[in-house]
Amino acid sequence: MTAPKTATADTLLAAILKSLDDDKAEDVVQINLRGKSEIGDYMVVASGRSTRQVSAIAEKLTDRLKSEFGVISKVEGKDVGDWVLVDAGDVIVHVFRPEVREFYQLEKMWQPTSVDTATTAH
Numbered sequence: 001m002t003a004p005k006t007a008t009a010d011t012l013l014a015a016i017l018k019s020l021d022d023d024k025a026e027d028v029v030q031i032n033l034r035g036k037s038e039i040g041d042y043m044v045v046a047s048g049r050s051t052r053q054v055s056a057i058a059e060k061l062t063d064r065l066k067s068e069f070g071v072i073s074k075v076e077g078k079d080v081g082d083w084v085l086v087d088a089g090d091v092i093v094h095v096f097r098p099e100v101r102e103f104y105q106l107e108k109m110w111q112p113t114s115v116d117t118a119t120t121a122h
Contacts, residue, residue, distance in 0.1 A: 005068055005069055006069075007065075007069035007070070007071050007089075007090075008090075009040075009041035009042060009090035009091060011069075012042075012065070012069065012071070012088055012089070012090055012091045013030065013041075013042050013044070013090075013091050015064065015065065015068060015069070016044055016061060016065070016088065016091055016093055017030065017044070019057075019060060019061045019064050019065075020044070020046050020057065020061070020093075020095075022060075023053075023056065023057045023060055023061075024053075025046035025047065025048060025057050025095065026046065026047045026048070026049070026098075027045075027046065027047045027098075027101075028044065028045070028046040029044070029045045029046070029107050030042055030043070030044050031043040031044070031045070031107060031110045031111065033092075033110065036110070037110075039092060040087075040089065040090050040091055040092045041090045041091065042090065042091045042092070043091070043092045043093075043094070043107075043110060044091060044092070044093045044094070045093075045094045045096070045101070045106055045107045046093070046094070046095050046096070047095070047096050047097065047098045047101050048095055048096070048097065049097075049098070050081075050097065051080070051081030051082060051097060052081065054081045054082070054083075054084055054095050054096065054097055055078050055079075055081040055084060057084075057095050058075060058078050058084040058086050058093075058095050059078065061073075061086055061093065061095075062075055062086060065088055071088055071089060073086050073087055073088045073089075074086075074087040075087075081097070082096070082097050082100045083095070083096050083097070083100050083101075083104070084096075094106055
């Protein structure tokens with residue numbers, strides 16, 4: 001068995017985005033929380049097409065983070081599957097069914113209201 005990789009916020013984010021892509025999560029949005037909140041460095045919001053897919057995406061994500069990095073994630077909502085929260089420490093992941101995501105519009109609370117330097121052309 002190989003030793004877990006070092007889990008910086010950026011390596012965790014990359015692994016999370018890959019896991020979500022591998023499991024066909026839709027409309028994946030990453031939000032940089034550095035300097036905006038103490039809850040973590042990044043928030044990722046994604047959708048699954050059904051309660052079963054939402055739960056499966058979250059379960060596979062937590063399994064991968066544990067095996068690759070030794071990160072034990074806190075998980076809320078997996079039994080219902082409408083909205084699953086995966087707290088991986090520096091990265092918080094929300095996986096929604098599309099209707100639930102539209103209702104809460106969570107990413108709109110965290111998106112910058114002005115033009116962000118990451119989105120402007122240099």
